[in-house]
Amino acid sequence: MALIFRFIALSLFVVCCYAQATQPNVVVIFTDDQGYADLSGYGAEKIKTPNLDALAKSGVQLNSFYVASSVCSASRAALLTGRRPVRNGVTGVYFPDRNGMKQSEVTIAEVLKNAGYATAAIGKWHLGDKPQTLPTAQGFDYYWGVPFSNDMYIGHTHQFAQQVKFNQGYTLEKAKRDQQIVKKAGNKRALIKQAGIKELVPIFEGEKIVEYPAEQASLSRRFVDKTINFFQQNPSQPVFVYMTPAMPHVPLFASPEFKGKSAGGLYGDTLEELDFHIGRLVDYLTRTNKRDNTLIIFASDNGPWLGYKDHAGSAKPYSHGKFTNYEGGIRVPGIISWPSRVKANQISQQVVTTLDLMPTIAYYAKASLPNKVLDGHNLAELLEGKQGTLSNPHFLSFKNKVAGVIMGDWKYIKPMMAVYGKSGRAPNNKQALLFNIKNDPAEQNNLLQQRPDKVQQLQRLIVAYEQTL
Structure with a gap:
């Protein structure tokens, strides 16, 4: 019995040392x-x-x-x-x-x-x-x-x-x-x-x-x-x-x-x-x-x-x-x-x-x-180079609200949630914004009217996330 206890103690010590190492x-x-x-x-x-x-x-x-x-x-x-x-x-x-x-x-x-x-x-x-x-x-x-x-x-x-x-x-x-x-x-x-x-x-x-x-x-x-x-x-x-x-x-x-x-x-x-x-x-x-x-x-x-x-x-x-x-x-x-x-x-x-x-x-x-x-x-x-593509949405914040979402190349921002505080030069947005940030990294072209399908897709993601809060 004593031998068994010594074996268990030694095993735990080895496991602990291995984890730390x-x-x-x-x-x-x-x-x-x-x-x-x-x-x-x-x-x-x-x-x-x-x-x-x-x-x-x-x-x-x-x-x-x-x-x-x-x-x-x-x-x-x-x-x-x-x-x-x-x-x-x-x-x-x-x-x-x-x-x-x-x-x-x-x-x-x-x-x-x-x-x-x-x-x-x-x-x-x-x-x-x-x-x-x-x-x-x-x-x-x-x-x-x-x-x-x-x-x-x-x-x-x-x-x-x-x-x-x-x-x-x-x-x-x-x-x-x-x-x-x-x-x-x-x-x-x-x-x-x-x-x-x-x-x-x-x-x-x-x-x-x-x-x-x-x-x-x-x-x-x-x-x-x-x-x-x-x-x-x-x-x-x-x-x-x-x-x-x-x-x-x-x-x-x-x-x-x-x-x-x-x-x-x-x-x-x-x-x-x-x-x-x-x-x-x-x-x-x-x-x-x-x-x-x-x-x-x-x-x-x-x-x-x-x-x-x-x-x-x-x-x-x-x-x-x-x-x-x-x-x-x-x-x-x-x-x-x-x-x-x-x-x-x-x-x-x-x-x-x-x-x-x-x-x-x-x-x-x-x-x-x-x-x-x-x-x-x-x-x-x-x-570790084992996975090529991630597909996780990133939800944006505006004070205590969800302000929008980035999913892949697309980004949606809710109205009046692009800017808070003294930003320097940034304009706030009276209407929602939709950008393809791969093609338009400077966010100059609002595609809200041209891509209603993408707007709806991103809005659904936001609603689903808000339901988890």
Whole structure:
């Protein structure tokens, strides 16, 4: 009997060790307001991104990669939960001192933590800045970063750590005065800007401020440094890092080593610096023999904020940008690389979305999916070169509504749901829109009247999806 128990124990140990040995490390890099054409591999002429181009060649470059929303918080919540805004309840943008994503939502970090992963969120969070909505309440063992966009401001409810690095002549007393200004202003952004403290953002570690105001010119380097440190601190576990650079969201910053060096102005400097530091991360993984078993995913949270002109990117050949359901707002660069599993040198035109990341990562990590309705699909066969065609519709979002659908080459948008917020230059649509985005990538020719059959087909898809909500 004792021999049998020893055999069972040994078998369980071997199975456990095998599962851990075959679970990949996972790094998701999710930039901010980066346009489709802001990588040299996607057509950028004045911005050089050799490290991201090499990453794409080592795996698959997704040329029809979509986010679930063209605004920050909603897009990020959808990626982390695998659920569209109409399901997870995050439909817009969170500002300081506001409630965030519901704790009942299950993130990729929670799924992977239950499968034995060490988990870290490093960078911009933007799903709530109160303790109960920060990354450490959503499955992340460690958090270091800016809790919202880098153009925001300190919250009056934020707590300071015992040791805080103050910059720009700040002291604890002066920082607390900023908090009182925010509280007195009732979080009204115009008053906060008038007080001169907008764009002075904190850095959190865990649930408390450890730096104020953030030294933004060094953030890209420090985010990668923190990511490398997390790998070093967890040598015996598979690692998941959700690394979310604060830029190229405005205001733009570049370190002295990169400022003025690109042909793309400050915007280009920012991206070339980010590319350099992502290259450092890949080099570290290669030197430490982790690269072959590390799944790296790169994307942007939405398209460029065109209202900022030369401080914004490009979505060419697609139209418009952030805050819109036009292609320039929701189609972003997407790269997936994993040398030991993902076939190299692939360029895919298949419609893939950030919603697909949850089921795909969980599959490779041998993790159980949450007991919730998910909107994504497992991409394993596509990534490994075993499946040629996907046929999944991608439903568009407008606040808390379904705004339209993309199916194959066709795209339908409901009336008055093409644009929300201050988009820059995009017109809203008084009537429904129907585009063949393969033949008309700039969405100039509305085929609503010419193809009523296609309109009806896509409307039926929307109705069927809405019935699942």
